[in-house]
Amino acid sequence: MSDTEAPAVDGVVVEINGHEVVARKGELLIDAAERAGTYIPRFCYHERMKPVGMCRMCLVEVDSGRGPALQPSCMIECTPGMKVDTESEITKKAQDGVLEFLLLNHPLDCPVCDKGGECPLQDQTMAYGPGESRMVEEKRHKEKPIPISELVLLDRERCILCDRCTRFAKEVAGDPLIHFIHRGNNTEVNTFPDEPFASYFSGNTVQICPVGALTASTYRFKARPWDLETTESTCQGCSFGCRISIDSSRDQIQRFSGVDIDPVNWGWLCDKGRFSSEAVNAAGRLGEPLLRTASGLAPARWSEALAAAAAALSAADPAAIGVIGGARLTNEDAYAWSKLFKGVLGTDNVDAQLGDGLPAEALLGLPRTTIDDLCAPGGTVVLLGPDPKEELPVLFLRLRHAVENDGVTLLEISPRRSGISSLAAVSLQPRPGETGELLRALTAGTEADRDIAGIPVDRVNAMRALLAAAAGPVKVVLGRSSVGESEAVTLDATSVLLAARPDTVFLPAVRRANIHGALDMGLAPGLLPGRVGLDAARDWFGSRWPSVPAARGLDTTGILTAAAAGRLEVLVLLGADPLADFPDARLAERAIAGVRTIISVDTLLNTTSERAHIVLAAAGFAEKAGTTTNLEGRVSTLSQRVTPPGTARPDWVLATELASRLGADLGFASPAEILAEISAVVPSHLGLTADLLAQAPDGLVLPIGATSGLPAPVAFTPTPAVPAPPVDAYAFRLVATRKLYDQGTIVQAGPHLSGLAAGTSVRVNPYDFDRIGVAAGGTVSVRSPQATLVMPIHADAGVPRGTAAVVVNQAEHRVAELMNVGDVICELLIETTS
Amino acid sequence: MARLTPDNVEIALEIIGRYPRPKSALIPLLHLAQEQDGHVTDEAMAHIAELVGVSAAEVLGTASFYEMFKFEPVGRYMVNICTNISCQLMGGEELLEHAEHTLGIRPGQTTADGLFTIEDVECIAACTEAPCLQVNYRYFHRITNEEFDQLVADLRAGARNDIPAHGTLARVRQRIPVDRRAGVVTPEDTAQPVWLAGSQEAKS
Numbered sequence A: 001m002s003d004t005e006a007p008a009v010d011g012v013v014v015e016i017n018g019h020e021v022v023a024r025k026g027e028l029l030i031d032a033a034e035r036a037g038t039y040i041p042r043f044c045y046h047e048r049m050k051p052v053g054m055c056r057m058c059l060v061e062v063d064s065g066r067g068p069a070l071q072p073s074c075m076i077e078c079t080p081g082m083k084v085d086t087e088s089e090i091t092k093k094a095q096d097g098v099l100e101f102l103l104l105n106h107p108l109d110c111p112v113c114d115k116g117g118e119c120p121l122q123d124q125t126m127a128y129g130p131g132e133s134r135m136v137e138e139k140r141h142k143e144k145p146i147p148i149s150e151l152v153l154l155d156r157e158r159c160i161l162c163d164r165c166t167r168f169a170k171e172v173a174g175d176p177l178i179h180f181i182h183r184g185n186n187t188e189v190n191t192f193p194d195e196p197f198a199s200y201f202s203g204n205t206v207q208i209c210p211v212g213a214l215t216a217s218t219y220r221f222k223a224r225p226w227d228l229e230t231t232e233s234t235c236q237g238c239s240f241g242c243r244i245s246i247d248s249s250r251d252q253i254q255r256f257s258g259v260d261i262d263p264v265n266w267g268w269l270c271d272k273g274r275f276s277s278e279a280v281n282a283a284g285r286l287g288e289p290l291l292r293t294a295s296g297l298a299p300a301r302w303s304e305a306l307a308a309a310a311a312a313l314s315a316a317d318p319a320a321i322g323v324i325g326g327a328r329l330t331n332e333d334a335y336a337w338s339k340l341f342k343g344v345l346g347t348d349n350v351d352a353q354l355g356d357g358l359p360a361e362a363l364l365g366l367p368r369t370t371i372d373d374l375c376a377p378g379g380t381v382v383l384l385g386p387d388p389k390e391e392l393p394v395l396f397l398r399l400r401h402a403v404e405n406d407g408v409t410l411l412e413i414s415p416r417r418s419g420i421s422s423l424a425a426v427s428l429q430p431r432p433g434e435t436g437e438l439l440r441a442l443t444a445g446t447e448a449d450r451d452i453a454g455i456p457v458d459r460v461n462a463m464r465a466l467l468a469a470a471a472g473p474v475k476v477v478l479g480r481s482s483v484g485e486s487e488a489v490t491l492d493a494t495s496v497l498l499a500a501r502p503d504t505v506f507l508p509a510v511r512r513a514n515i516h517g518a519l520d521m522g523l524a525p526g527l528l529p530g531r532v533g534l535d536a537a538r539d540w541f542g543s544r545w546p547s548v549p550a551a552r553g554l555d556t557t558g559i560l561t562a563a564a565a566g567r568l569e570v571l572v573l574l575g576a577d578p579l580a581d582f583p584d585a586r587l588a589e590r591a592i593a594g595v596r597t598i599i600s601v602d603t604l605l606n607t608t609s610e611r612a613h614i615v616l617a618a619a620g621f622a623e624k625a626g627t628t629t630n631l632e633g634r635v636s637t638l639s640q641r642v643t644p645p646g647t648a649r650p651d652w653v654l655a656t657e658l659a660s661r662l663g664a665d666l667g668f669a670s671p672a673e674i675l676a677e678i679s680a681v682v683p684s685h686l687g688l689t690a691d692l693l694a695q696a697p698d699g700l701v702l703p704i705g706a707t708s709g710l711p712a713p714v715a716f717t718p719t720p721a722v723p724a725p726p727v728d729a730y731a732f733r734l735v736a737t738r739k740l741y742d743q744g745t746i747v748q749a750g751p752h753l754s755g756l757a758a759g760t761s762v763r764v765n766p767y768d769f770d771r772i773g774v775a776a777g778g779t780v781s782v783r784s785p786q787a788t789l790v791m792p793i794h795a796d797a798g799v800p801r802g803t804a805a806v807v808v809n810q811a812e813h814r815v816a817e818l819m820n821v822g823d824v825i826c827e828l829l830i831e832t833t834s
Numbered sequence B: 001m002a003r004l005t006p007d008n009v010e011i012a013l014e015i016i017g018r019y020p021r022p023k024s025a026l027i028p029l030l031h032l033a034q035e036q037d038g039h040v041t042d043e044a045m046a047h048i049a050e051l052v053g054v055s056a057a058e059v060l061g062t063a064s065f066y067e068m069f070k071f072e073p074v075g076r077y078m079v080n081i082c083t084n085i086s087c088q089l090m091g092g093e094e095l096l097e098h099a100e101h102t103l104g105i106r107p108g109q110t111t112a113d114g115l116f117t118i119e120d121v122e123c124i125a126a127c128t129e130a131p132c133l134q135v136n137y138r139y140f141h142r143i144t145n146e147e148f149d150q151l152v153a154d155l156r157a158g159a160r161n162d163i164p165a166h167g168t169l170a171r172v173r174q175r176i177p178v179d180r181r182a183g184v185v186t187p188e189d190t191a192q193p194v195w196l197a198g199s200q201e202a203k204s
């Protein structure tokens, strides 16, 4: 729906205020008029939702051959020869009348209303409304704002019943938890008693409400629109890369709002992203470096801290340096660190992932698709990854739209039923460890004749038939659906699918903010910037960088294993918290205890950086400029809106400072210079200049230029089959998934989001309760070969029989202790505690 | 008083089976809930939401449009006295006032013994018989004050078996044999209304 699209050839010619306008076939009059430069006022109509004709503000005089009559322009499609007058006396009288009615019961709250100054009702009353009210009677009164969730408040007196929020909840989000009730003279929006509007997308209703009826608890009375300074940027809540605008006043972030870009988020945001605005100003933000003293971490001077870090790094054998993390960084930061660690220090033990994703060669080397292509009408999408609602929420919205409106067939393969299962044509839950088996059956030449991976044969064949019937390339959302099973299982499944259908394309669904940018910049073992392998690009970078690592290094698992064995001298954490995030908590613990020097570069202290020896305070989101790369490989801009706390510095500054203390010059002195170097040196990014980016408000999907004559990009190498583990009738196989709200920094740093992390229990199928011998809600001991946890147990029909589902990175129960990295599956015994 | 009883769930499932889409059964199920508890409880609405696959807010949104569904406890007998124009001319307001005195409550209130609730209502389409009232939607025509008092006395004495407790629409529940059902084809999936197809079949 972008304004720049040329009218279709089969356009419809209509006349608007005496001018000929070519509308698209089926286009609504309100849209055609707007494209032609005539804005028709509206309240209920929203270009990303179906029209409802609730408010009548868009009435205009339309003559379709039978004489002019008032018609709601949001409800009628343009027809040939239609004559429209949006400025006639009758139109004006209608607008005036509609506004007078809307204002009958609207309170005079503007001076104390968050919307005042950016309120469509205010603005349109000024532009089209009566100057004065004839209403002298008492207005309707309702209890002033009632919280309808932790994040959203509703003031029913202000509501003009436009149906935007309620339509959004049902149509877009699929969470119809708010509704019109007491319809008639007392209609109001409300929730069901004691059932709050607990939607991951609730904040969007605040943004689209055309009045101040819905307000965000994070922003109430914080600022007035005319005091706000605004910049566009890209959300770093996950790797989907929603476009946002950042509002600040008095050098403080006030809020984030969604910006409508066609290829990505359509204006929507998830609540984690939207309300992560609070994380920028979080209490506890580091404003100065810290050094470990006898009494713990203490503030230090930058010169001391940098000198200590440089000394530790220069004293260490490159093979004994490990670097973990990088998803928090801008592309420029990531490039600077990459150049420092790989090009100057010569270590290749660098990994931006935390053992909970997929190998970089797979993420970068598989043929990629875009979000738009994934959601293109009529396609077939295989979900072989995490629950998008929990990990990439706005991808969930796009997929939901594609299935509901564009005839996309969704085939879900997941370890447990997810937030998107109800949209899937078929949703299969193979036993952990057996997804490869399932894919072999799904792509086999003949129908399955037996149950596969615990799934009844007819269900396997149902998906097999849909897969076989898929026209065009199959599109796969690929990621790690459960960290309870080895990545080898997902890779096996991928290999099988790719062998059977070589034209398959992938959207790599690993979720951390700029993880894809970090990998592009070479923050992974065996890689150099530009999606190229160490050996393939050795010559290319050999002539452009001080040096290139001699051999492939360790990934995060390898680094932690080396640290645990006492073989690592320095561990650098680039915003990473392995104690919380690494799927084998006991290994992470031994590693942190076993390494000599830990250097943490972070915005806040986390469980791991609290144990660091040197903490370098980093500037965070909205505090530095640069670029970021989303899961499609789309590069878009990040903007600075506020000053970092204290003397915290951007990562690229820290990298150059350290380099100079190590006697090297990284060769750049600003993010712009780094981008210039990236566009000149990084094979996948050649030609990606700041100018080009400035002209591309939607960002640019890489690569943008020629690819010949460059080092060969990494390619995915098919992996061997993982044999199905033998079924142990006494054990449960662990399924460990993530929730949107967890103990991660973004959620925990904001007072309004932190309480939403719900904790975890162990969930098993109701039919499995008998053999455990406890009642749902009781407490059990969950035993793996690694550890025993005592946790509450709940019944969950979405968990297949024989598996036990937990949520990682929640307070209290550290389920990551159960897992042993490298095992194909994790088997559990669940027993009564007595 | 809460969710639907197992017996009522069985009835509910039978009702749902009559419709092409489960949520079409919403209104009959709300009546069933009201019959069970005398009013529609939150728990029952949440239960109905589960049964027909919509959210509880959507059930409330639909239910709260209808005056006949009560969301707070009401008396065993709901007395609706018409005060619209014909009845007003024929003494409806005086009848209401008399009823208030007799029962000692105002419209919208319930007697302490939980037996009676009065409401003043708009035209109940019995203008020729004004002034009129309904008890649990059963009509009483051309009511005098004395007749009203007698009616109350009879109800108190349990002498009016013809008027079941509030919420019960009919003593005999409608059962539609499976072969007489309109069918469970969704409207979008058929070129003509299902009832038309059915009647044409019957004719041929």
Ligand code: SF4
Residues within 6 Å of the ligand: A158, A159, A160, A161, A162, A163, A164, A165, A166, A189, A205, A208, A209, A210, A211, A213, A214
């Ligand atoms: S709360 Fe706002 S968005 Fe919702 S119906 Fe009222 S005016 Fe519209």
Ligand code: SF4
Residues within 6 Å of the ligand: A235, A236, A237, A238, A239, A240, A241, A242, A265, A268, A269, A270, A271, A272, A273, A274, A392, A393, A394, A395
């Ligand atoms: S989906 Fe991801 S990128 Fe979009 S708003 Fe949410 S956290 Fe931010």
Ligand code: FES
Residues within 6 Å of the ligand: A041, A042, A043, A044, A045, A052, A053, A054, A055, A056, A057, A058, A059, A072, A073, A074, A075
């Ligand atoms: S915008 Fe058309 S009726 Fe509301």
Ligand code: FES
Residues within 6 Å of the ligand: B082, B083, B084, B085, B086, B087, B088, B122, B123, B124, B125, B126, B127, B130, B132
């Ligand atoms: S006015 Fe009372 S029934 Fe019509």
